[in-house]
Amino acid sequence: MSNWLQHLPILPILVPMLIGALLLLSSDSRHGPRIALSLLAVLLQLAVAGGLLAVAGGWVTAPWSGTIGIYALGNWAPPFGIVLVVDRLAAVMLMLTATLGLAALVYSIARWEKAGVHYLPLFQFLLMGLNGTFLTGDLFNLFVFFEVMLAASYGLALHGSGGPRVRAGLHYIAVNLFASLFFLIAAALMYGLTGTLNLADLPLRVAALDAGDRQLFHVAAAILGVVFLVKAGAWPLNFWLPAAYGNAVPPVGAIFAILTKVGVYALLRLGVLLQESGVAPAPFGGTWLFYCGLITTAVGTLGILSAQKLDRLAAFLVIVSSGTLLTAFGFTGTLLTGPAIYYLISSVLGSGAFFMLIEMAERNRKQGADLLAISFEAFGMESSRHDTEHPDEMVGVAIPAAMAFLGLAFVACVLLLTGLPPLSGFVGKFALLGASLTSLPHAPLLHVGLFITALILSGMAGLIALSRLGIRVFWDMERQTPHLQWLEAGPVGALLLVCLWLALAPEGTMAYCAAASESLYDASAYIRTVIPYPPEVVGP
Amino acid sequence: MELTLSLAIGIMAGSGIYLVLRPRTFQVIIGLSLLAYAVNLFIFAMGRLRLGAPPVITPGLGSDPALYTDPLPQALVLTAIVIGFATTALFLVVLLASRGLSDTDHVDGREPEEE
Numbered sequence: 001m002s003n004w005l006q007h008l009p010i011l012p013i014l015v016p017m018l019i020g021a022l023l024l025l026s027s028d029s030r031h032g033p034r035i036a037l038s039l040l041a042v043l044l045q046l047a048v049a050g051g052l053l054a055v056a057g058g059w060v061t062a063p064w065s066g067t068i069g070i071y072a073l074g075n076w077a078p079p080f081g082i083v084l085v086v087d088r089l090a091a092v093m094l095m096l097t098a099t100l101g102l103a104a105l106v107y108s109i110a111r112w113e114k115a116g117v118h119y120l121p122l123f124q125f126l127l128m129g130l131n132g133t134f135l136t137g138d139l140f141n142l143f144v145f146f147e148v149m150l151a152a153s154y155g156l157a158l159h160g161s162g163g164p165r166v167r168a169g170l171h172y173i174a175v176n177l178f179a180s181l182f183f184l185i186a187a188a189l190m191y192g193l194t195g196t197l198n199l200a201d202l203p204l205r206v207a208a209l210d211a212g213d214r215q216l217f218h219v220a221a222a223i224l225g226v227v228f229l230v231k232a233g234a235w236p237l238n239f240w241l242p243a244a245y246g247n248a249v250p251p252v253g254a255i256f257a258i259l260t261k262v263g264v265y266a267l268l269r270l271g272v273l274l275q276e277s278g279v280a281p282a283p284f285g286g287t288w289l290f291y292c293g294l295i296t297t298a299v300g301t302l303g304i305l306s307a308q309k310l311d312r313l314a315a316f317l318v319i320v321s322s323g324t325l326l327t328a329f330g331f332t333g334t335l336l337t338g339p340a341i342y343y344l345i346s347s348v349l350g351s352g353a354f355f356m357l358i359e360m361a362e363r364n365r366k367q368g369a370d371l372l373a374i375s376f377e378a379f380g381m382e383s384s385r386h387d388t389e390h391p392d393e394m395v396g397v398a399i400p401a402a403m404a405f406l407g408l409a410f411v412a413c414v415l416l417l418t419g420l421p422p423l424s425g426f427v428g429k430f431a432l433l434g435a436s437l438t439s440l441p442h443a444p445l446l447h448v449g450l451f452i453t454a455l456i457l458s459g460m461a462g463l464i465a466l467s468r469l470g471i472r473v474f475w476d477m478e479r480q481t482p483h484l485q486w487l488e489a490g491p492v493g494a495l496l497l498v499c500l501w502l503a504l505a506p507e508g509t510m511a512y513c514a515a516a517s518e519s520l521y522d523a524s525a526y527i528r529t530v531i532p533y534p535p536e537v538v539g540p
Numbered sequence: 541m542e543l544t545l546s547l548a549i550g551i552m553a554g555s556g557i558y559l560v561l562r563p564r565t566f567q568v569i570i571g572l573s574l575l576a577y578a579v580n581l582f583i584f585a586m587g588r589l590r591l592g593a594p595p596v597i598t599p600g601l602g603s604d605p606a607l608y609t610d611p612l613p614q615a616l617v618l619t620a621i622v623i624g625f626a627t628t629a630l631f632l633v634v635l636l637a638s639r640g641l642s643d644t645d646h647v648d649g650r651e652p653e654e655e
Contacts, residue, residue, distance in 0.1 A: 140616060144623070147623045147627070150627075151623075151626065151627060151630065154630055158634065158637075161637070163642060163649065166642075166649075167641075167649040169634055170565070170634050170635065170638050170649075173627075173630070173634055174568055174572070174631070177627055177628075178560065178572070178575070181576060184579045184620055185579055185582060187616075188582055188586040188613065188616070189586065191586055191612065191613065192585075192588075192613075197612075
């Protein structure tokens with residue numbers, strides 16, 4: 001029983017890698033088997049993520065002692081060998097990736113997969129990169145998985161081709177290549193100073209550095225922090241994001257919703273471990289991160305209000321959710337982290353569903369209709385020709401099922417993304433607000449005030465912008481009812497149902513998130529688990 | 541030797557950053573390549589500079605670590621070179637696609653308006 005469970009942590013990386021490679025070998029014309037294979041891979045990942053979630057949560061007897069699991073690749077003991085580390089937070093992120101990946105993949109079967117070449121293998125490699133970043137316990141492997149993820153994302157961002165996509169992709173690739181070079185500089189500096197790349201070994205070695213070297217280490221950590229902030233889409237490093245996300249094809253935009261959270265995750269993970277050594281470099285936490293997140297939220301909110309197209313609006317919503325998370329993680333104390341993880345889950349699922357939904361809603365509309373509508377609004381040239389011509393014709397027309405679904409799903413997405421009851425966005429935001437008020441005696445009053453203001457204002461701005469554009473999209477009389485397929489409506493509906501479930505039964509998830517944050521902040525347990533790894537035989 | 545190496549890294553990184561900030565896509569890709577070279581040399585230097593010391597255990601030399609240079613940065617450089625090469629090649633393709641689609645090699649896909 002525990003024999004095969006022991007090998008569970010490597011599967012989220014192996015499965016997409018092998019199946020992605022197999023998909024590369026088969027020709028693009030054999031649709032059926034290729035799709036079946038990709039679906040199988042994602043379902044397997046979902047099952048493995050579920051298993052890891054159960055093992056890390058302590059529902060199933062773990063093959064390792066404690067809640068943190070270790071997988072030593074090739075059975076080489078850390079710190080010299082490379083390890084994968086599974087704790088509750090990593091398991092939650094794996095589950096989130098697999099869920100979103102399944103929805104995006106099913107959605108893309110209907111049409112988007114055929115818009116270009118090699119969509120399915122790239123999709124698998126993207127999942128592999130994501131899973132790897134969440135699991136790895138080694139700084140250089142973090143870089144490698146980042147690169148795997150980014151290389152796949154470059155291909156996916158350009159999927160479908162076309163002028164605007166290539167232009168946005170060019171900026172996206174240039175910025176991220178630049179950031180990757182900085183990652184290398186930081187990793188090399190850290191290795192040069194401490195002689196280790198293992199994330200658990202690093203804080204132990206840093207504590208032993210003398211004052212001069214310690215300053216140099218701070219420089220390295222600052223460079224690394226900047227890299228993660230670029231990935232997280234923090235202001236002022238996020239100008240590439242709206243164009244790249246907004247122009248990507250919808251299922252890719254949906255899976256990109258989790259890409260920014262990778263930066264947030266890396267910041268959180270490394271920040272906690274480095275704080276253990278008594279070194280808390282600036283970008284990894286504290287007031288600095290708090291204000292950075294606050295400004296990001298503010299810029300995202302302004303972007304939401306100024307966006308004239310739904311896909312751009314969705315990209316700005318991703319920035320706002322990133323900013324909110326950075327603010328919460330930079331907040332004094334650790335009380336906010338549990339609710340923030342819950343918020344992360346809900347916002348990733350919500351924005352994923354939203355990216356897919358807007359494309360369905362925008363179908364059959366004239367190009368640039370939004371822009372025209374908004375300039376009409378601004379200049380007071382409201383066109384009223386419909387009302388005057390045939391005033392009675394529209395009365396009593398039955399709403400087509402497709403429109404009803406789209407409308408309901410849109411309302412659900414708006415509720416989710418702006419944090420209004422009764423969906424999980426509200427539960428997440430409410431828990432964040434509650435936690436920030438609870439931490440009041442320890443946290444400065446100014447911070448609490450700013451945090452609450454930012455949370456409420458960004459939600460309100462989202463509501464204004466979404467309802468304005470929603471009216472334009474759904475009450476547009478010139479449109480024809482879009483033709484929907486089950487394969488497209490299904491994933492969106494399923495993601496929203498998951499959010500509904502998260503809202504109806506939040507106790508379990510919330511408790512899990514709280515436990516995840518607790519074990520995350522117990523950095524000494526993480527270090528103890530990774531470093532004194534007895535060289536024992538793993539597996540048969 | 542230290543001075544030569546640091547000057548080389550510094551000059552390449554400086555030129556790379558200058559070129560990355562230029563408006564033409566070709567300048568950007570050359571800048572990124574120069575930066576990548578600088579970073580690779582930097583990683584190499586982080587294993588400390590040693591002359592004539594092999595990175596892998598050699599039969600005649602014994603197993604004293606002091607006789608060898610640090611092999612890890614060299615392995616890291618290999619990985620970094622491969623990844624850098626692949627992503628640069630990809631960027632080159634996107635650059636050509638952008639040139640083909642927009643008929644200009646400006647990074648924004650259109651020529652700046654003349655004053």
